[in-house]
Amino acid sequence: MEITQKELARIEDLTRRYATYSRSQAGLSAAWGGLCVALLGGLVLSNDILLYSNHLGLDGNPGFWRFLWKQPDPGLAQGSFLSSIALALPVLWLVGRAWIQRRVYERHGLVIEAQTPLNVGIQLVHLIAEIALAAMLILGVWIDLAFWGFPAARIPGALLSNAVVLMLPLFGRRMVSSPDRNALLMLCLGSATVLAGGHPEALLGEMLCCIVLGLGLVALGLFTHSRFRKVKRELDALPVDTSGPPSGAPTTVIERRSFAPRILPRDGADLAVALAIAALQTTWLFVLPSFFAGFLTHSSAIGECTFFVLLAVFLSFSVEKITVDQDGLRFHRLFGSPKFLAWERIVEVKEAPRNELIFRGWIWPPFPPREMTACLSSIGHYRITWDDGYCYFPPADAPQFEALVAKKVRDTQASLHSPATPAASAQP
Amino acid sequence: MSHEDNLIPPMLALDRVVHEPARLAILTALFAAEEVEFLFLQKVTTLSKGNLSSHTQKLEAAGYLKTTKEFRGRIPVTTFRITKAGRAALETYKIQMQKFTENMLRSGQGNRDQTKS
Numbered sequence: 001m002e003i004t005q006k007e008l009a010r011i012e013d014l015t016r017r018y019a020t021y022s023r024s025q026a027g028l029s030a031a032w033g034g035l036c037v038a039l040l041g042g043l044v045l046s047n048d049i050l051l052y053s054n055h056l057g058l059d060g061n062p063g064f065w066r067f068l069w070k071q072p073d074p075g076l077a078q079g080s081f082l083s084s085i086a087l088a089l090p091v092l093w094l095v096g097r098a099w100i101q102r103r104v105y106e107r108h109g110l111v112i113e114a115q116t117p118l119n120v121g122i123q124l125v126h127l128i129a130e131i132a133l134a135a136m137l138i139l140g141v142w143i144d145l146a147f148w149g150f151p152a153a154r155i156p157g158a159l160l161s162n163a164v165v166l167m168l169p170l171f172g173r174r175m176v177s178s179p180d181r182n183a184l185l186m187l188c189l190g191s192a193t194v195l196a197g198g199h200p201e202a203l204l205g206e207m208l209c210c211i212v213l214g215l216g217l218v219a220l221g222l223f224t225h226s227r228f229r230k231v232k233r234e235l236d237a238l239p240v241d242t243s244g245p246p247s248g249a250p251t252t253v254i255e256r257r258s259f260a261p262r263i264l265p266r267d268g269a270d271l272a273v274a275l276a277i278a279a280l281q282t283t284w285l286f287v288l289p290s291f292f293a294g295f296l297t298h299s300s301a302i303g304e305c306t307f308f309v310l311l312a313v314f315l316s317f318s319v320e321k322i323t324v325d326q327d328g329l330r331f332h333r334l335f336g337s338p339k340f341l342a343w344e345r346i347v348e349v350k351e352a353p354r355n356e357l358i359f360r361g362w363i364w365p366p367f368p369p370r371e372m373t374a375c376l377s378s379i380g381h382y383r384i385t386w387d388d389g390y391c392y393f394p395p396a397d398a399p400q401f402e403a404l405v406a407k408k409v410r411d412t413q414a415s416l417h418s419p420a421t422p423a424a425s426a427q428p
Numbered sequence: 429m430s431h432e433d434n435l436i437p438p439m440l441a442l443d444r445v446v447h448e449p450a451r452l453a454i455l456t457a458l459f460a461a462e463e464v465e466f467l468f469l470q471k472v473t474t475l476s477k478g479n480l481s482s483h484t485q486k487l488e489a490a491g492y493l494k495t496t497k498e499f500r501g502r503i504p505v506t507t508f509r510i511t512k513a514g515r516a517a518l519e520t521y522k523i524q525m526q527k528f529t530e531n532m533l534r535s536g537q538g539n540r541d542q543t544k545s
Binding site: 003007008011012013014015016018019108109110111112113114115235238239344387388 | 449450452453456457459460461462463464465466467468469471472473474476477507
């Protein structure tokens with residue numbers, strides 16, 4: 001192996017840029033946080049406006065708000081809809097953030113950023129931003145109070161809220177250094193304020209700030225994510241070491257070929273099993289969320305729309321075919337980029353028994369993976385296991401799939417685990 | 429003593445553990461971060477799994493990196509971290525190589541001057 005100064009610089013630069021998404025850059029998780037913050041702010045604000053227009057005796061309520069709020073909520077803690085949202089959003093954000101980090105920014109493995117003077121400088125910028133945010137939120141509360149003529153009953157609540165806001169930069173310093181913490185803190189603050197109850201009109205300024213800053217976080221998150229995409233493109237373009245297997249070891253050379261999934265059941269029993277599982281999955285994945293959406297909004301139309309949207313999302317993102325070539329496997333879907341698995345990453349491709357498919361593929365985990373297929377057969381599924389996950393795929397042409405893919409994986413694994421390969425090529 | 433003779437001692441003084449291209453690539457990647465997982469290291473250095481394992485073992489034996497093995501769910505995850513000795517070795521190597529390159533360029537210039545005269 002030869003290496004030039006330019007290649008070393010490339011390795012260092014790529015590692016450094018990739019590592020920033022573990023600490024100082026946030027990307028999509030900041031955008032997701034900003035969206036949650038803006039949503040919370042928007043909901044409280046719409047409630048405020050409706051409440052204020054009712055208070056003035058105006059009947060100019062826009063249709064959407066009237067639809068959203070059948071009855072404006074004068075004490076936020078009493079409103080089940082807003083309270084549920086306020087309670088669920090920080091949890092949803094944290095779950096979403098963990099998922100985004102794992103699936104997007106740690107796709108090629110976790111790399112933790114080193115603390116450099118630049119990094120410390122970025123943290124300082126964040127601290128200043130948080131102080132500015134705290135100042136804006138405090139100002140917002142006092143503008144509200146001025147609007148309502150500084151009612152004495154609200155002064156203690158406002159002071160308490162100010163104290164919480166002032167602690168924001170202090171808490172922020174102890175958390176992971178990235179714009180994520182701004183999102184989390186704003187979200188927690190907004191949710192805590194809503195759950196603590198009180199009169200929503202006092203939160204008008206705060207919620208306006210939430211919307212503005214939330215949208216700012218969305219823009220920042222999307223911008224930083226676009227830079228990550230460049231890093232990912234550079235990483236994906238790197239060659240994969242396919243050093244040949246040791247002499248005597250089996251090898252398989254394969255041409256590019258596509259495999260469509262089998263959709264139809266094979267016999268009556270197969271259809272019965274597939275329908276029973278499909279009913280269970282439909283209830284869990286589509287019916288329950290739709291029912292929940294309808295219940296929260298008091299609207300059956302919203303519930304029905306949710307059902308069809310979820311179904312459309314499922315079908316649009318399910319795998320429509322697998323392409324196999326000399327480099328690896330590619331999962332193709334109607335929407336979303338094809339997922340690529342290099343042969344070196346694939347640990348095993350093996351036909352899965354029906355029991356395993358039902359319990360490990362269909363029932364648990366309850367949310368199907370990205371590589372799901374809309375298949376009505378429980379026979380002839382292959383389990384594809386790679387270094388950090390697995391999925392099941394039912395090729396329509398199973399014998400050909402077995403002959404090409406399973407054999408190639410076995411050969412690749414044999415060459416990787418052969419003691420001759422590293423020893424022969426790792427000598428200095 | 430000729431210019432070429434001056435190049436031999438610095439060449440011999442180079443750390444052979446760091447001088448190997450694959451190990452140099454590994455140390456360079458680890459130098460740029462606090463902690464790096466096997467998967468990323470394999471990707472960025474474009475080494476095969478077997479080669480990477482072999483070279484990291486040699487670096488660990490030299491005390492230049494520290495390996496941590498853990499299970500994340502059911503998946504084994506190997507993480508590497510450069511040690512202070514590794515960091516110092518890489519920095520020293522870079523300085524030595526820079527001096528060596530400069531000497532080589534000077535030597536080339538000297539030879540050309542001698543040929544002209």
